[in-house]
Every structure is written in structure tokens, then in C-alpha cells.
Amino acid sequence: MKSKNPVINFSRPLVHQFTLQHAMKIRSESYRKKVRKYIKTSGLSSELNEDEFIGLQFLWGIMFPIFLLIMNFSLQLGLSPMVVVGMGLIGFYLPQIHARGEKKRRELSVRADLPFFIDLLALSVEAGLDFFSAIQKIVDKANGTDSVLAEEFSIVLKDIKIGSSKAQALKEMAERLDMNEITSFVAVLVDAESTGASISQVLKDQSVQMRLERFVRAEKAGAQASQTMLIPLMLFILPAVFIIVFGPVAVSFMYGGK
Numbered sequence: 246m247k248s249k250n251p252v253i254n255f256s257r258p259l260v261h262q263f264t265l266q267h268a269m270k271i272r273s274e275s276y277r278k279k280v281r282k283y284i285k286t287s288g289l290s291s292e293l294n295e296d297e298f299i300g301l302q303f304l305w306g307i308m309f310p311i312f313l314l315i316m317n318f319s320l321q322l323g324l325s326p327m328v329v330v331g332m333g334l335i336g337f338y339l340p341q342i343h344a345r346g347e348k349k350r351r352e353l354s355v356r357a358d359l360p361f362f363i364d365l366l367a368l369s370v371e372a373g374l375d376f377f378s379a380i381q382k383i384v385d386k387a388n389g390t391d392s393v394l395a396e397e398f399s400i401v402l403k404d405i406k407i408g409s410s411k412a413q414a415l416k417e418m419a420e421r422l423d424m425n426e427i428t429s430f431v432a433v434l435v436d437a438e439s440t441g442a443s444i445s446q447v448l449k450d451q452s453v454q455m456r457l458e459r460f461v462r463a464e465k466a467g468a469q470a471s472q473t474m475l476i477p478l479m480l481f482i483l484p485a486v487f488i489i490v491f492g493p494v495a496v497s498f499m500y501g502g503k
Contacts (some may be wrong), residue, residue, distance in 0.1 A: 248292040249344070253301070260300040268299035283340075286423040287347035288393070300338045309336030352424055354393040355461075359426060360432075360455040362394055367448035376434075376444050377405065397422060411438060427453065 248254050260268075272278065280295045293301070310333040317324045362383060369379030380398050387395035397418050404414040412435045419431040430451055437447045 248289075250292075253292065256301055256304055259295055260304050264300040264303040265296060267303055268296045271299055275279065282423075283344040285421050286351075287344035288348065288351055288396075288421070289344060290421075297342055298344075302337050302465055305339050306333050306337030309333055309339075318376060349391045350421070351422065354391075355422060355427065356459065358392055358394040359430070360459065362398075362429075363448050363452040367445055367452060370445045370448060371433065376438075377411065379400065384433060393422075403464075430455075 248257075277295055277299075283292055284290055284295060284298055289298075310329045313324065313329050313332045316322060317329070324345050354367050366376070366379050369382055370376060374382065382400055384395050384399045384402065400421075401414045401418050404417065405411060409417070415431045415434060419428045433447055433451060434444070437443070437444055
């Protein structure tokens with residue numbers, strides 16, 4: 246499937262031409278497990294398989310130093326071999342960096358949408374829909390938006406249609422998102438489903454919990470921002486204030502007697 250990232254789309258034919266066969270020879274299960282997690286949690290499952298991901302690492306790990314060597318010889322930059330090696334390492338780890346960035350982006354999107362989604366689910370269930378019909382209704386309304394949560398819920402519905410149990414489909418969504426909020430949300434839903442508890446009340450409780458957690462995160466981010474502001478304050482603003490306030494005094498002290 247075509248990727249949203251044009252660099253991946255550009256690199257894919259080169260991967261299949263040059264590095265895929267070498268990537269397929271990597272047999273380390275621990276490394277492949279790590280790659281599978283990168284792909285799953287970053288939402289790249291529909292764009293890359295694990296062999297292509299490893300092939301992308303090989304490709305960029307080779308292309309980056311080659312490009313740098315060409316630039317070095319053509320422009321006489323005089324770069325040391327360590328710089329070339331460093332660029333190779335950067336190229337090799339760039340797919341992982343991209344995957345982490347995508348995972349972070351997805352987490353931000355999910356955290357922003359989750360309380361609203363839970364509220365809509367609670368209202369829909371109270372209106373008489375069963376839980377998964379409510380999900381279908383919300384997914385239909387979110388169609389065309391860039392909501393990661395709506396996309397994940399649509400995958401849950403597809404998994405159920407092709408034979409997965411409801412609990413298994415939800416747990417797989419939790420694995421794909423790899424977020425504490427989603428994991429706890431899914432655990433509560435699965436427990437309510439198995440015990441016959443009121444889904445509507447569970448959703449209301451989860452909505453309150455999610456909003457409280459978001460408020461706590463916002464307070465924490467605000468506290469961190471105020472601490473971060475101390476650095477530019479100390480480095481740039483306070484010296485300027487001292488110069489403005491004490492500069493004339495120092496000048497008059499130095500030259501006042503002349």
C-alpha cells in the first residue's frame with residue numbers, strides 16, 4: 246500500500262531492488278519482534294512489512310554515507326571517516342526514529358479524541374444502541390477526518406466481521422496503540438462485557454477518569470513549561486535587564502570623575 250510518507254514511497258522500489266533480499270536473511274527473532282512492534286505501534290502496518298522496514302534501514306544506512314562521500318569529494322569538505330560512519334548510523338536508525346515520531350503523533354491524536362469518543366459512546370448506548378453499533382455510528386461520522394482513534398475502531402469492527410471475538414479485537418487495538426489509557430479502557434470494557442455490567446455506566450466512569458487524567462497532564466505540562474522558560478530567561482533576558490539597569494551606573498562610575 247502507498248505510504249503517506251513520500252520518502253518511503255521513493256525508497257520502496259530501491260528496497261525491493263537492492264536490500265530486501267538481504268533483509269530477509271536477518272533471522273534474529275528478538276530484533277524482528279522489535280521491528281514488528283515499531284511497525285504496529287506507529288500505524289505503518291498497512292504500509293510496510295518487517296522485511297521492508299529492515300530493508301529500509303539497510304538502504305538508508307548505505308545511501309546516507311554514499312551521498313556524504315560524494316559531497317565530500319566533489320566539494321572538498323575534508324570530512325573525517327567518523328562523520329561518514331555517523332551518517333550511516335543515522336540513516337540506519339532513521340526508520341526507527343520515524344516510527345517513534347508516528348507513534349507519538351498517534352498518541353497525541355488519541356489522547357485528544359478519547360474523552361469525546363467515550364462521551365459519544367455513552368450517549369449512543371444510553372439511546373439504545375449496543376456498544377459496537379455505537380462504535381460503527383461514530384466511525385461513520387468520523388469518516389474523512391484524520392482521527393487515529395476512529396481509524397483504530399474501524400479496524401476493530403473489521404476484525405470482528407472477519408471472525409475475531411470482541412475482546413480479542415479490542416485487545417489487539419490496545420496493542421497497536423500501546424497506551425496506558427487505551428489498555429485500561431479496553432480492560433474495563435472486556436471485564437464489563439464478560440460480567441454483564443452496564444456498559445453505559447462504565448463509559449461514563451471512563452469519561453470522567455480520562456478527563457481527570459488529561460487535566461493532570463495539562464498541569465504537569467504547564468509546570469514543565471515554566472521550568473523550561475527559566476533557561477532563556479537566565480541566558481538572554483536577565484543579562485539584558487542587568488545591562489540596561491546597571492550599565493549607565495557603571496559608565497558613570499568609570500567616567501564620572503573625569
